[in-house]
Amino acid sequence: LKQSTGRTAGRLTIIGTGPGDPELLTLKALKAVEQAQAIVAPTGRPNGASSALEIIAQAADISGKQVVEVHFSMQKVRLSGSRHRSVEESWSKAADTVLEFTGQGMNVVFPTIGDPAFYSTAYYLLSTVQERQPGLVTEVIPGISSVGSCSSALKAPLALGDDMLCIIPATFGDDRIRQAIETFDSIALMKVHRCLPRVIRILEEYSLLENAVLVEKCALDGERIFQDIRKAAHEDLHYFSTVIVRKQRMGTAGRFIVPGTGDRNGRNVDER
Amino acid sequence: LKQSTGRTAGRLTIIGTGPGDPELLTLKALKAVEQAQAIVAPTGRPNGASSALEIIAQAADISGKQVVEVHFSMQKVRLSGSRHRSVEESWSKAADTVLEFTGQGMNVVFPTIGDPAFYSTAYYLLSTVQERQPGLVTEVIPGISSVGSCSSALKAPLALGDDMLCIIPATFGDDRIRQAIETFDSIALMKVHRCLPRVIRILEEYSLLENAVLVEKCALDGERIFQDIRKAAHEDLHYFSTVIVRKQRMGTAGRFIVPGTGDRNGRNVDER
Numbered sequence: 001l002k003q004s005t006g007r008t009a010g011r012l013t014i015i016g017t018g019p020g021d022p023e024l025l026t027l028k029a030l031k032a033v034e035q036a037q038a039i040v041a042p043t044g045r046p047n048g049a050s051s052a053l054e055i056i057a058q059a060a061d062i063s064g065k066q067v068v069e070v071h072f073s074m075q076k077v078r079l080s081g082s083r084h085r086s087v088e089e090s091w092s093k094a095a096d097t098v099l100e101f102t103g104q105g106m107n108v109v110f111p112t113i114g115d116p117a118f119y120s121t122a123y124y125l126l127s128t129v130q131e132r133q134p135g136l137v138t139e140v141i142p143g144i145s146s147v148g149s150c151s152s153a154l155k156a157p158l159a160l161g162d163d164m165l166c167i168i169p170a171t172f173g174d175d176r177i178r179q180a181i182e183t184f185d186s187i188a189l190m191k192v193h194r195c196l197p198r199v200i201r202i203l204e205e206y207s208l209l210e211n212a213v214l215v216e217k218c219a220l221d222g223e224r225i226f227q228d229i230r231k232a233a234h235e236d237l238h239y240f241s242t243v244i245v246r247k248q249r250m251g252t253a254g255r256f257i258v259p260g261t262g263d264r265n266g267r268n269v270d271e272r
Numbered sequence: 273l274k275q276s277t278g279r280t281a282g283r284l285t286i287i288g289t290g291p292g293d294p295e296l297l298t299l300k301a302l303k304a305v306e307q308a309q310a311i312v313a314p315t316g317r318p319n320g321a322s323s324a325l326e327i328i329a330q331a332a333d334i335s336g337k338q339v340v341e342v343h344f345s346m347q348k349v350r351l352s353g354s355r356h357r358s359v360e361e362s363w364s365k366a367a368d369t370v371l372e373f374t375g376q377g378m379n380v381v382f383p384t385i386g387d388p389a390f391y392s393t394a395y396y397l398l399s400t401v402q403e404r405q406p407g408l409v410t411e412v413i414p415g416i417s418s419v420g421s422c423s424s425a426l427k428a429p430l431a432l433g434d435d436m437l438c439i440i441p442a443t444f445g446d447d448r449i450r451q452a453i454e455t456f457d458s459i460a461l462m463k464v465h466r467c468l469p470r471v472i473r474i475l476e477e478y479s480l481l482e483n484a485v486l487v488e489k490c491a492l493d494g495e496r497i498f499q500d501i502r503k504a505a506h507e508d509l510h511y512f513s514t515v516i517v518r519k520q521r522m523g524t525a526g527r528f529i530v531p532g533t534g535d536r537n538g539r540n541v542d543e544r
Contacts (some may be wrong), residue, residue: 016420023300026290026416027331028300059299115416117423117430118437126427141524142416142424144387148288149388152414155398158389159439164436164448165390166456177438183455184438192306 010037010102012129012136013123016143019240020051021059024144031057032141037106038066040079040097042121046071052111066101070094072121087124095128102136115145116166119190147188149241150215153225158244159186170195170243172267177202187245195235200233208245216241282309282374284401284408286394288387288415289513292323292492294330296416302331304413309378310338312369316511318343324383338373342366344393357514359396367400374408387417390439391462419460422487422514425497430516431458442467449474457501459517465509472502480517487511
């Protein structure tokens with residue numbers, strides 16, 4: 001914990017926890033948790049539990065560590081526009097907490113669901129911490145992405161051969177979604193829980209409904225796979241819902257999923 | 273190893289090994305290796321060593337397990353077109369080997385670099401195996417993707433807020449790359465090792481050179497980060513080279529990387 005200057009200082013390590021199954025943590029992330037004295041974890045609701053914290057608590061003994069949960073506003077953030085005040089306050093509060101711990105020589109872990117590379121609030125925190133204390137030692141450990149995990153659950157690739165792949169939030173306007181569908185071979189639409197009927201309508205226009213599949217709560221208890229995404233239209237879907245569309249299909253069978261494989265436990269999908 | 277029918281049968285588990293650092297294996301992948309009696313691993317060259325095998329051998333004791341390396345032709349595969357004969361033969365041979373082991377009741381692991389979701393040959397193998405033996409129990413365990421790992425090394429997100437992200441092989445034609453650049457906020461160009469001058473020329477057209485960064489051999493010995501990708505143009509780049517372009521930049525500093533962070537070890541990039 002001593003730097004070469006002799007000054008005691010902790011470090012901030014951002015870790016991707018993967019989509020939910022604690023076994024999908026990396027060895028490196030687990031080690032970072034074990035070597036940390038403090039954990040600062042994000043929650044989506046003011047008094048809700050942190051999913052990211054729950055994942056690491058299932059894989060490591062976190063008793064004896066300082067644990068602080070910080071509420072991050074789910075306000076939509078447009079980087080090119082102005083930030084909502086409650087968003088700024090979330091980052092500011094989380095940064096305060098992190099720097100208080102590192103100032104005491106503690107190593108801090110900030111866990112974030114999935115892979116920090118994809119739409120993680122962790123980078124807002126990192127940016128804020130770096131602005132306040134540029135010399136702080138920081139590290140980012142990648143995690144299993146939600147789209148990668150969906151692909152594994154389906155036992156089907158997101159992209160293969162000469163596919164062009166895009167990953168976009170389904171909350172985008174119709175025109176941008178149409179543009180993605182027209183340009184790309186493989187499209188992952190994240191966060192479809194509130195706009196599935198619209199996505200279904202657009203996919204119907206392109207006769208791509210049969211090339212689409214929906215994975216809800218991938219790698220979490222209650223995971224569901226809808227090979228006919230219309231069947232999910234009237235369900236109360238979880239926030240972690242992803243639609244994957246592939247124009248090209250591998251093998252000879254005209255189905256998205258490799259024939260005969262079913263879901264991750266060998267069961268056929270749509271049959272649970 | 274007994275199925276409910278009483279028949280002895282092994283299973284095939286495809287695991288993503290992550291980009292190279294054995295610590296980036298997941299707990300689940302490590303467990304699969306430990307519980308396997310046989311490993312069938314892909315090599316890119318006829319007599320070359322398997323990178324995927326090397327990664328798992330650093331994390332687990334594989335002595336005492338059957339290990340077979342199978343050469344997978346690197347011939348470009350177009351799913352919509354006909355397959356090259358040597359490609360078909362690779363899959364066929366690998367499938368034979370897998371089914372021979374599972375037929376003897378062995379659990380087989382097939383390791384693949386990165387995340388199987390992204391352009392992995394493992395799906396050609398899975399498809400072939402499933403065609404021959406539809407009832408075989410199979411599982412796919414996701415891995416840390418090379419693009420996710422690059423993002424972590426840079427301590428910068430691939431996508432944030434309302435970014436639209438695409439992942440494409442840089443070997444595509446100029447028109448498709450231009451189309452991706454025009455449509456998307458964030459573009460990951462994989463396998464740029466042989467076409468970097470062309471990529472630089474296209475990015476120059478859009479004045480996006482300063483928004484681009486190149487990561488070579490991410491999470492492997494000899495990892496290099498080129499924040500000025502022009503400096504990499506005359507290098508003999510490794511196959512694992514990725515250019516990431518982001519139009520929007522986070523924070524106030526006009527740089528791709530979060531200011532003051534440097535590379536994964538806290539050093540500034542371009543300074544090694």
